[in-house]
Amino acid sequence: MTVTDETRDNVVVASPEEIAPVDRAYTCAPASEEPTGEVDSQNEVLEGRVVPVDQPHESGPVDVLAELAARRQERAPLVPVWLRSRADAVQVLAWQAEHTGYVLAYHALRLPKYAAKLLARTPAGAWRVLVELVSWLFDLEGRPVRRAAVSKEESAEYLALSRQRDNRVRARLWTLLIGAVTLTLVSIFVAVAAPAWAQWAIVGVLVAAAGLIGTPADQPLLDRAVVPSRVRKLTSDQVLDALGSLGISAINQALGKKGRGITFPAPIMRDGPGWRAEVDLPLGVTVAEVLDKRDKLASGLRRALGCVWPEPVSEEHPGRLVLWVGDQEMRKARQPAWPLLKSGQVSLFDPIPYGNDQRGRPVSILLMFANVLIGSMPRYGKTFALRVLLLACALDPLAELRLFELKGTGDLSALEKVAHHYAKGATDSAKAACVASLAEVYAELDRRAEVIDGLPRYQAPEFKVTPDLAARKDLGLHPMVVAIDECQELFADDEYGEEAAKYATAIIKRGPALGIILILATQRPDKDSLPKAISANAGIRICLRVMGWQENDMILGTGMHQAGVKATMFTLNDRGISWAVGIAEDPIIVRSAYLDGPTSELIAERAHQLRQAAGTLSGQAIGQEPARRASYDLLADILTVTTAKEEKVWNSTVVDRLAEFRPDAYSQWADLEDDAKTATLTARLKECGVRTDDTWSRDSSGKGRNRKGFHRADVAGALRKRKI
Numbered sequence: 001m002t003v004t005d006e007t008r009d010n011v012v013v014a015s016p017e018e019i020a021p022v023d024r025a026y027t028c029a030p031a032s033e034e035p036t037g038e039v040d041s042q043n044e045v046l047e048g049r050v051v052p053v054d055q056p057h058e059s060g061p062v063d064v065l066a067e068l069a070a071r072r073q074e075r076a077p078l079v080p081v082w083l084r085s086r087a088d089a090v091q092v093l094a095w096q097a098e099h100t101g102y103v104l105a106y107h108a109l110r111l112p113k114y115a116a117k118l119l120a121r122t123p124a125g126a127w128r129v130l131v132e133l134v135s136w137l138f139d140l141e142g143r144p145v146r147r148a149a150v151s152k153e154e155s156a157e158y159l160a161l162s163r164q165r166d167n168r169v170r171a172r173l174w175t176l177l178i179g180a181v182t183l184t185l186v187s188i189f190v191a192v193a194a195p196a197w198a199q200w201a202i203v204g205v206l207v208a209a210a211g212l213i214g215t216p217a218d219q220p221l222l223d224r225a226v227v228p229s230r231v232r233k234l235t236s237d238q239v240l241d242a243l244g245s246l247g248i249s250a251i252n253q254a255l256g257k258k259g260r261g262i263t264f265p266a267p268i269m270r271d272g273p274g275w276r277a278e279v280d281l282p283l284g285v286t287v288a289e290v291l292d293k294r295d296k297l298a299s300g301l302r303r304a305l306g307c308v309w310p311e312p313v314s315e316e317h318p319g320r321l322v323l324w325v326g327d328q329e330m331r332k333a334r335q336p337a338w339p340l341l342k343s344g345q346v347s348l349f350d351p352i353p354y355g356n357d358q359r360g361r362p363v364s365i366l367l368m369f370a371n372v373l374i375g376s377m378p379r380y381g382k383t384f385a386l387r388v389l390l391l392a393c394a395l396d397p398l399a400e401l402r403l404f405e406l407k408g409t410g411d412l413s414a415l416e417k418v419a420h421h422y423a424k425g426a427t428d429s430a431k432a433a434c435v436a437s438l439a440e441v442y443a444e445l446d447r448r449a450e451v452i453d454g455l456p457r458y459q460a461p462e463f464k465v466t467p468d469l470a471a472r473k474d475l476g477l478h479p480m481v482v483a484i485d486e487c488q489e490l491f492a493d494d495e496y497g498e499e500a501a502k503y504a505t506a507i508i509k510r511g512p513a514l515g516i517i518l519i520l521a522t523q524r525p526d527k528d529s530l531p532k533a534i535s536a537n538a539g540i541r542i543c544l545r546v547m548g549w550q551e552n553d554m555i556l557g558t559g560m561h562q563a564g565v566k567a568t569m570f571t572l573n574d575r576g577i578s579w580a581v582g583i584a585e586d587p588i589i590v591r592s593a594y595l596d597g598p599t600s601e602l603i604a605e606r607a608h609q610l611r612q613a614a615g616t617l618s619g620q621a622i623g624q625e626p627a628r629r630a631s632y633d634l635l636a637d638i639l640t641v642t643t644a645k646e647e648k649v650w651n652s653t654v655v656d657r658l659a660e661f662r663p664d665a666y667s668q669w670a671d672l673e674d675d676a677k678t679a680t681l682t683a684r685l686k687e688c689g690v691r692t693d694d695t696w697s698r699d700s701s702g703k704g705r706n707r708k709g710f711h712r713a714d715v716a717g718a719l720r721k722r723k724i
């Protein structure tokens with residue numbers, strides 16, 4: 001089924017169950033013909049009903065029952081639709097109140113401008129009043145009739161009219177005189193006896209009245225507070241014109257005279273606060289190509305960029321495009337309040353409210369048994385998105401929160417009062433606290449696995465934490481949420497990076513089944529800042545605006561950009577708006593709920609009370625210091641594990657000895673590859689002011705070679721210097 005230039009007026013849509021497969025040789029029936037859907041092609045005849053994509057008004061024999069049914073539909077509802085539900089009524093009234101308030105404020109701000117305009121128009125107004133008065137006094141409106149009587153030489157009629165005019169003028173003159181005398185007396189009284197404010201008020205009223213009278217009809221006094229706009233219907237012609245304006249040659253060919261056209265597998269219909277069109281792009285054109293040109297598409301549709309949301313349909317072929325065109329821009333659309341804003345608590349075993357899609361529909365995320373990766377370029381809403389998730393987690397009194405905000409601006413500080421572990425800043429101490437906490441969680445993996453393994457099978461039929469098991473205090477299987485904002489600070493750190501990556505990789509892989517949820521947010525999604533093993537294992541991925549496909553795929557998963565899931569299409573103003581993978585069956589566009597600092601404080605306070613009542617506050621939230629890792633002196637330890645005879649030593653040799661000597665402090669280094677061992681010690685020695693270099697020495701088999709090492713004397717010197 002095709003749409004060509006000639007048949008554009010009859011653009012049709014085939015419902016797939018009725019006509020399949022789409023036939024290339026099909027052309028639309030002329031408008032006058034009854035569309036039968038029978039299609040001649042070279043080899044086959046397709047049968048089915050043809051449904052006009054623009055749903056034209058049907059004409060045909062009068063069907064009385066249908067007519068009556070239609071009339072019934074035309075009846076106005078007894079109770080307005082918006083008054084039928086409390087929520088709708090509240091929304092409409094709130095909107096009206098806000099709108100009225102806006103209009104009032106708009107005009108209030110412009111009062112000085114309006115006053116100046118009135119003042120400027122006063123002379124014109126006074127002149128108009130004078131002209132009207134003279135015209136009234138001398139009965140000027142009757143002048144043409146009197147002139148006509150003169151020209152027709154109707155003397156009797158003229159005399160009657162003149163008499164009537166003289167009487168009128170006399171009466172009006174008296175009226176005017178009495179009025180003038182009264183006005184003069186009142187003016188004298190006001191000038192002498194009235195208080196100053198009354199005098200000013202009267203002058204103001206007179207000026208305003210004269211100004212209003214002097215206002216030209218085409219220059220209204222008030223500015224327009226709201227520019228009227230009409231929500232335009234989306235039609236197939238608009239969609240085709242817009243697609244034709246993208247500069248994609250295959251589309252232009254398809255729309256050309258001999259082209260095969262573009263088909264609409266479903267009628268264009270209203271979907272939430274906007275229109276939805278489903279389009280089968282020409283053979284060989286993918287949705288990804290259209291997504292790349294979203295701005296051109298918006299221009300072609302003559303809509304704001306924030307209203308135009310093309311999406312792929314993953315269960316269909318890559319050329320199936322769903323184009324949703326909103327009545328207003330997503331960022332401007334009023335966002336429904338976050339459901340947990342004022343009340344309520346959650347269980348992390350159920351989906352938690354996160355935000356809304358373009359159509360305003362709520363989007364929830366099931367965090368249990370998943371991990372989350374949030375990424376974007378700076379200032380596009382990562383931390384806000386993370387905070388929404390963490391505030392929801394805080395409202396599950398069973399969830400233990402370990403929060404590390406490595407930017408240091410205090411974005412998560414509202415949650416400190418409910419956090420088991422909390423640290424902020426890109427400092428060594430925050431990173432050390434984070435690694436220490438990760439190490440605990442890492443150890444917890446084995447403990448939890450053992451607990452679950454030891455349970456009767458009916459209690460853990462799927463070998464994972466269940467809501468019942470999580471609620472049992474004796475098992476310690478409560479949900480555990482570890483969140484690291486700006487995690488690149490940790491993973492790219494010379495000292496802590498490797499160790500942190502080791503723990504995080506294990507947690508992200510084994511944690512979900514054990515009730516441990518890792519949430520990472522980063523503004524630098526490259527392989528150094530986010531180890532592949534971690535990014536590859538995140539189940540839920542939220543990508544706000546990024547600049548390139550590499551960052552896009554690093555966060556959303558390999559191949560996503562190619563498949564049309566492109567966070568590169570977000571614009572400067574699309575803050576808080578992201579592509580999210582792993583929340584629903586298909587990737588979706590979602591805007592996080594907007595919870596600012598003060599709002600977050602209120603929610604965290606409620607979470608604190610919930611936890612207090614449930615007796616689940618723990619760790620730093622009740623003033624317990626996090627367990628510190630054993631303190632040690634690296635330089636002193638190096639001197640201990642080496643002898644005075646060893647002038648030069650290789651890094652890797654020393655690391656092995658250190659791990660043996662003080663396993664609680666150095667055992668994690670022992671598991672590293674040789675190169676990593678060397679690099680780790682190099683970094684630590686550099687901090688202590690000890691240089692490492694290529695060092696000649698012999699390995700255990702007696703073979704001599706060059707490897708990275710250091711002079712023992714340098715270590716002793718650095719230690720001496722520190723002690724002075």
Ligand SMILES: Nc1ncnc2c1ncn2[C@@H]1O[C@H](COP(=O)(O)OP(=O)(O)OP(=O)(O)O)[C@@H](O)[C@H]1O
Pocket residue numbers: 376377378379380381382383384385407523575576577591592593594
């Ligand atoms: N859902 C939202 N709706 C509207 N605006 C939002 C939303 N989320 C975030 N913003 C806006 O985006 C700004 C930046 O948000 P945020 O601090 O979360 O960015 P970030 O990506 O964490 O920045 P950085 O990389 O510097 O840490 C906020 O100040 C806020 O005004």
